[in-house]
Amino acid sequence: MTCNKIVRLAPVLAAALLLSACADRSMHDLKSYVDEVKSRKAGHIEPLPEIKPIxxxxxxxxxxxxxxxxxxQGEQALGQNAGDGFGPDLNRRKEELESYPLDSLRMVGLLEQLGITWALIQTQERTIHRVKAGNYLGTNHGQITQINETQVELTEIIADGQGGYRERQASLALAGE
Incomplete structure (x- = not known):
């Protein structure tokens, strides 16, 4: 058993002995390179440009x-001055699907979780988002009013061309394969 261990260790010991014979402990070439780099003339660094006052x-x-x-804020003030003050809430934080035109979105499915009905909406990039009643989508401030098996119904707020706004009903139908 000890002979077997010696036979296994012999190649490792031989390799270590050969490698140690090749090593130059003085590292003369490394020291000469470091000395050569240190003796080089220092380079010139350009000064920083002068900052001109604005x-x-x-x-x-x-x-x-x-x-x-x-x-x-300027548009909101304009919309309040015209007509009866009805208009979209421009201070509300925009939802992600409001950056897509309504005709570029597709309803691809329906999901019900914990009593809440969700519509699955696909963008042009083929990303699927889930939305529920009350969420917004489309570029015309469209708020989802109802979701059923065949479509998503929403109310959009659009400019009437006279400085005011009006509501318009729209829907997004379930896309057929």
Missing amino acids: ETFAYISDGRRSPFESQA
Whole structure:
């Protein structure tokens, strides 16, 4: 049994002995390379460019909207001034499916979980999202009012062309294969 261990260790010991014979312990070539690099002349670093001051500008409104308000706030004020003040909630955080036109979305299925009915909506990129009543989709502020086995019904708020808004009913039908 001990002879068997010696036979297994013999090649390992022979390889270690051969490798140690090849090693140059003085590392003369490494030391000469380091000395050569240290003796090189230092390079020139360009100075940083001079920063020019920005000219100031005094804004005079002359009845125009403030540049510090968002465009949505200006549109909301415009929509409230026209008609009866009815319009979309422009301060509401947009949902992901509101960035897609309604005709580019497809209803591909229906799901019911814990008493909530969800519609499965597919985008042009073939990503599937689940939505329920109350969610928004489409670019015309469309809010889902009802979901059934065949379609998603929604109410859109669109501009009436006279500075106001009106509601329009729309639907997204279940896509057939």
